[in-house]
Amino acid sequence: MEHSKKYRSIFSPTTGEDRRRNFENYWGFTTRHGGELLEEDRDLTEKRARLGYFKDNPVRSRQPLYEPLAFYRNYKKLTDPLEALDRKTLLLTCIYKFARHEWVGIQAAWDVIPAMAKTKNLTQRISRIHLAEEFCHARLFNEMFRTFHLDAVEWETLGWAQRWFYQFFARLPGELMNAPAFVTELMGLTFYHHLENAFDAILADEPEARDRLRELLHEIMVDELAHVGQRRNFIGPIGIRFARLIVRPMYHLFFRDLPESKLLFDLDAMIAEGLAFDYNGVRPALLKRSWVPSYCRAR
Numbered sequence: 001m002e003h004s005k006k007y008r009s010i011f012s013p014t015t016g017e018d019r020r021r022n023f024e025n026y027w028g029f030t031t032r033h034g035g036e037l038l039e040e041d042r043d044l045t046e047k048r049a050r051l052g053y054f055k056d057n058p059v060r061s062r063q064p065l066y067e068p069l070a071f072y073r074n075y076k077k078l079t080d081p082l083e084a085l086d087r088k089t090l091l092l093t094c095i096y097k098f099a100r101h102e103w104v105g106i107q108a109a110w111d112v113i114p115a116m117a118k119t120k121n122l123t124q125r126i127s128r129i130h131l132a133e134e135f136c137h138a139r140l141f142n143e144m145f146r147t148f149h150l151d152a153v154e155w156e157t158l159g160w161a162q163r164w165f166y167q168f169f170a171r172l173p174g175e176l177m178n179a180p181a182f183v184t185e186l187m188g189l190t191f192y193h194h195l196e197n198a199f200d201a202i203l204a205d206e207p208e209a210r211d212r213l214r215e216l217l218h219e220i221m222v223d224e225l226a227h228v229g230q231r232r233n234f235i236g237p238i239g240i241r242f243a244r245l246i247v248r249p250m251y252h253l254f255f256r257d258l259p260e261s262k263l264l265f266d267l268d269a270m271i272a273e274g275l276a277f278d279y280n281g282v283r284p285a286l287l288k289r290s291w292v293p294s295y296c297r298a299r
């Protein structure tokens with residue numbers, strides 16, 4: 001029942017003053033959560049320590065992929081017919097393609113926004129830390145591949161048109177960029193939620209590797225949950241209506257570039273989840289480590 005829900009829609013209305021207070025509150029959260037920024041390395045001390053734990057306590061799948069070469073042939077660009085690939089390979093190439101888009105997008109943004117010493121206000125400082133967290137995610141994705149004995153994954157940039165798009169996007173003024181940037185975070189979070197379900201469906205015969213992938217994914221999801229609220233907090237009353245309108249086209253546009261997703265995920269269900277997102281369905285253990293804007297909590 002509506003009145004018994006703990007959280008409210010991510011699209012809930014708010015005021016400028018509320019958003020200002022939420023940015024201050026987020027800043028306290030993000031500095032505790034990630035630790036110190038290591039700008040040269042595009043890393044954070046707490047995140048580095050977590051990655052160190054995964055590296056020091058490796059888990060490897062019982063069996064390597066059925067045909068590892070099929071992964072390497074298809075992970076950057078699909079070359080085999082989709083139907084010729086087994087579901088584990090599809091899952092891993094799909095993860096790579098998703099993560100690679102993010103990686104190229106954050107590289108473009110990292111070069112545009114001011115370094116921490118040159119930031120002029122709180123939101124710029126928040127954005128610098130945000131991007132460092134995203135770089136940490138690429139490292140966690142790498143651990144997913146290593147869990148399946150895929151040690152030779154390369155992070156290669158995208159083609160010029162897509163790179164240009166991300167560079168263009170990173171330079172847009174806030175009024176234009178805030179809504180799509182928020183929807184991108186929302187899309188990431190709903191994708192990860194569906195990805196977690198796919199782990200259960202596809203990796204049942206690899207319980208240790210599946211659990212490790214879930215642990216790595218949760219590490220990412222705790223950040224992404226916070227990013228969704230943080231990016232929502234950039235948006236005023238008109239922008240949030242615009243954001244809702246572009247959810248569907250943005251999901252379609254993005255997943256068109258991930259052909260594997262057609263066989264693995266229900267795009268309409270992901271879109272519906274994005275539009276209805278309100279934190280109530282998120283695991284409490286993840287929410288406890290993350291951040292929710294005050295106006296998304298039931299009063």
Ligand SMILES: [Fe+2]
Nearest residue numbers: 102134137188
């Ligand atoms: Fe991300």
Ligand SMILES: [Fe+2]
Nearest residue numbers: 185223224227
């Ligand atoms: Fe994010």
